Amino acid sequence: MAEMIKGNHAISEAAIRYGARLYAGYPITPSTEIMEYLSWRMPEVGGTFVQAESELAGINMVIGGAACGVRSFTASSGPGISLKQEGITQLYDEELAAVIINVVRYGNGIGTLYTAQCDYLRETRGGGNGDYRAIVLCPESIQEAVELVGLAFDLADKYRTVAVLMTEGALGQMMEPCTLPDFIETKRAPWGFDGKYSYKKVGIFDRDSMKEAVLMNEKHNAIKANEQRWEDENLEDADYVFVAFGLPGRSTKGAVKKLQEEGNKVGFIRPITAWPFPEEAFKKINPNVKGLITVEANATGQLVEDVALTVKKVLRADIPVYSLPYVYGIPAMKTIKADYKKIVDGEIKEVF
Amino acid sequence: MAKARKIPKIIEKPSSFCPGCGHGIAIRLIAECLEELGQDENIIFGIGVGCSSLLGGVLETDRLHCLHGRASAVCTGMKRVSPENIVISYQGDGDAYSIGLSETTNAAYRNENITVITVNNTNFGMTGGQMSSTTLQGQKTTTSPNGRDCSITGSPIKFPELVAQQFNVAYVARGSVTSPAKINKLKGYIKNALEAQINGEGYSVVEILSPCPTNWGMTPLQAFEKIDNEIVKEFPIGEFKKREGK
Ligand SMILES: Cc1ncc(C[n+]2csc(CCOP(=O)(O)OP(=O)(O)O)c2C)c(N)n1
Ligand code: SF4
Numbered sequence A: 001m002a003e004m005i006k007g008n009h010a011i012s013e014a015a016i017r018y019g020a021r022l023y024a025g026y027p028i029t030p031s032t033e034i035m036e037y038l039s040w041r042m043p044e045v046g047g048t049f050v051q052a053e054s055e056l057a058g059i060n061m062v063i064g065g066a067a068c069g070v071r072s073f074t075a076s077s078g079p080g081i082s083l084k085q086e087g088i089t090q091l092y093d094e095e096l097a098a099v100i101i102n103v104v105r106y107g108n109g110i111g112t113l114y115t116a117q118c119d120y121l122r123e124t125r126g127g128g129n130g131d132y133r134a135i136v137l138c139p140e141s142i143q144e145a146v147e148l149v150g151l152a153f154d155l156a157d158k159y160r161t162v163a164v165l166m167t168e169g170a171l172g173q174m175m176e177p178c179t180l181p182d183f184i185e186t187k188r189a190p191w192g193f194d195g196k197y198s199y200k201k202v203g204i205f206d207r208d209s210m211k212e213a214v215l216m217n218e219k220h221n222a223i224k225a226n227e228q229r230w231e232d233e234n235l236e237d238a239d240y241v242f243v244a245f246g247l248p249g250r251s252t253k254g255a256v257k258k259l260q261e262e263g264n265k266v267g268f269i270r271p272i273t274a275w276p277f278p279e280e281a282f283k284k285i286n287p288n289v290k291g292l293i294t295v296e297a298n299a300t301g302q303l304v305e306d307v308a309l310t311v312k313k314v315l316r317a318d319i320p321v322y323s324l325p326y327v328y329g330i331p332a333m334k335t336i337k338a339d340y341k342k343i344v345d346g347e348i349k350e351v352f
Numbered sequence B: 001m002a003k004a005r006k007i008p009k010i011i012e013k014p015s016s017f018c019p020g021c022g023h024g025i026a027i028r029l030i031a032e033c034l035e036e037l038g039q040d041e042n043i044i045f046g047i048g049v050g051c052s053s054l055l056g057g058v059l060e061t062d063r064l065h066c067l068h069g070r071a072s073a074v075c076t077g078m079k080r081v082s083p084e085n086i087v088i089s090y091q092g093d094g095d096a097y098s099i100g101l102s103e104t105t106n107a108a109y110r111n112e113n114i115t116v117i118t119v120n121n122t123n124f125g126m127t128g129g130q131m132s133s134t135t136l137q138g139q140k141t142t143t144s145p146n147g148r149d150c151s152i153t154g155s156p157i158k159f160p161e162l163v164a165q166q167f168n169v170a171y172v173a174r175g176s177v178t179s180p181a182k183i184n185k186l187k188g189y190i191k192n193a194l195e196a197q198i199n200g201e202g203y204s205v206v207e208i209l210s211p212c213p214t215n216w217g218m219t220p221l222q223a224f225e226k227i228d229n230e231i232v233k234e235f236p237i238g239e240f241k242k243r244e245g246k
Helices: A007-017 A032-044 A055-067 A078-093 A120-124 A142-159 A169-173 A209-226 A246-261 A303-315 A333-344 B023-036 B051-058 B071-081 B093-099 B101-109 B159-166 B180-198 B220-234
Strands: A003-006 A022-025 A048-051 A072-076 A098-104 A135-137 A162-168 A175-178 A230-233 A240-243 A266-271 A273-275 A291-296 A321-325 B043-047 B062-065 B086-092 B115-120 B171-176 B204-209 B238-241
Touching (some): A007 A098, A007 A162, A007 A169, A007 A175, A022 B071, A032 A048, A032 A169, A048 B071, A055 A072, A055 B071, A078 A098, A098 A169, A120 A162, A120 A273, A120 A303, A135 A142, A169 A246, A240 A246, A246 A291, A291 A303, B023 B086, B023 B180, B043 B051, B043 B071, B071 B115, B086 B093, B093 B115, B101 B115, B101 B159, B159 B204, B171 B180, B204 B220
Parallel strands (some): A022 A048, A072 A098, A098 A162, A135 A162, B043 B062, B171 B204
Antiparallel strands (some): A003 A175, A135 A273, A230 A266
16 A cells, blocks of 8 residues: 655665665765664664764775675765765676665766756766676655665676666655565575685676676676666657656646647656666657757756767667757746747757 | 694685785784684675775675775664674774774774774875875985975874773774784784674774885884884884773
8 A cells, every 4th residue: 555655765775675674874965864763773684774974984895895795885965976986896896786765966077966867977977996787776755765775786786797777866855655665585695705715706806897898898788678667658649758857847847747738749758767768769769850859967967969869870870859948946847848849940959 | 843834725826015024914814813713615805995995805705895995884784784794994004094094993982892903104106106194204205205294294193092091882892913923822812802893892903013025115023013113102002901800
């Protein structure tokens, strides 16, 4: 039965039910309720909760838990996620499965407390040093966030990689009806440390980067082939296709519906995986489409880059790609509709 | 006739440390203690970045190469989820006390039930002998070419003393590798530290004064003498916090 629950609490409870047994982190708005909830909930299920001295320490505790094969995770926002990047690239490099919750807040540096999507490029391009990509899942509702927490742990285990739940400040703070999953049986990954050296490792100085590069590309290609997820509507018949994720994606869906009712031929793609980017969805788009429009909560337009690259790759045509970057917050349907009119009237120019 | 010491089972390969380096002795002692305590098939290492990393090539055990300075945090995660395993962090002074001072100190502050072994050679060995937080006043390094000036760089940090005085921990000691007698004593310290962990008494740390002849520009013998004549004056050896009832 669906119950009203706050986004950050729902994410925390879902992680427990999907078998997470180590959380380590450091408080930062708007993600703090996750660790507050887990501070009492994790001990109830016999798991480990550590309030770390910093995000650096927190992510490294996650590395320790993950190395022992335990479902381990952390959450943060803004500059806290910046500090965790060192550990995230290390998790990837050691092929450890772990989940990172980024409750995105707006801004560079210390930033602000506004809800936003300004970390899109960082999350989808890895974020730390090196060449890696993490799986990035972006929910539009609390119910979807709960489901994606489970998916994040499953995919992290399946590919021995890092999965990021890229949610937004507002989704963490708001309440919605939500059905929580049943408890799964917790078990350790077979490759986790047990003290007996059961799982042999390649020594630090015996690694072969050339071979590892081939394996890394194979892993990325497998994820791209198998794990694209999205929601779409009316792509085959659209003059304009909107692309938006998360809460702005939800708003865009509403705007598209209104525009359709008013006789406009519009459709939408809402990426659920930001990486792998849902290229498959673009195969359905009307070849005579007049333009694609991204709706984003950042200042510079980030998602638009992936949309333009995908148009080039999949549609192989010079179709204008527009961006509506609303800086922070959740754009209202009427704002999106009004800006759509400006695009159609040529008042807003394409980015690509 | 001298009695040959048995090579512990978990030592897989000879080490690749420079001649006269103290790391090899430290690792050998840890391996001997683990075997004698019956823990050599129940051990996970968090390895620091530096010459300490070479431990990874010597021992056949579960081990994770941690980011520079973060081993105490990684070991915290390991020990919390696997309390039945013995967890040791093995780090240099730069790793544990410079870049990792926060993680190292906070693990002691929380009294994590782990054992931290720091190899103090008063410089960053792996990267060519730069100044570290334990470099002595006047000591020449590649980033203190005129000798360390403590009035602008701070004075050598004494982590064991800090922990023993300030925090509620189980066991703290500093040893040296410069003579068989001192090596035997150091082995006793390491054993105490591990026993403290096995018995769930809490945090233990053993700092090891260790020669780095390569970066000190000395022969191994000169390096040993430097420790005995100079370094122990700044970093006295002994137990700073004994186990309760021991
Ligand atoms: C984040 C980061 N910064 C710098 C380095 C470069 N680095 C590698 S080892 C090292 C110093 C290690 O010195 P110490 O811990 O004293 O160990 P030793 O080599 O003397 O045993 C440094 C600075 C690194 N690997 N990572
Ligand atoms: S550089 Fe110094 S610490 Fe490193 S192996 Fe050589 S002697 Fe040992």
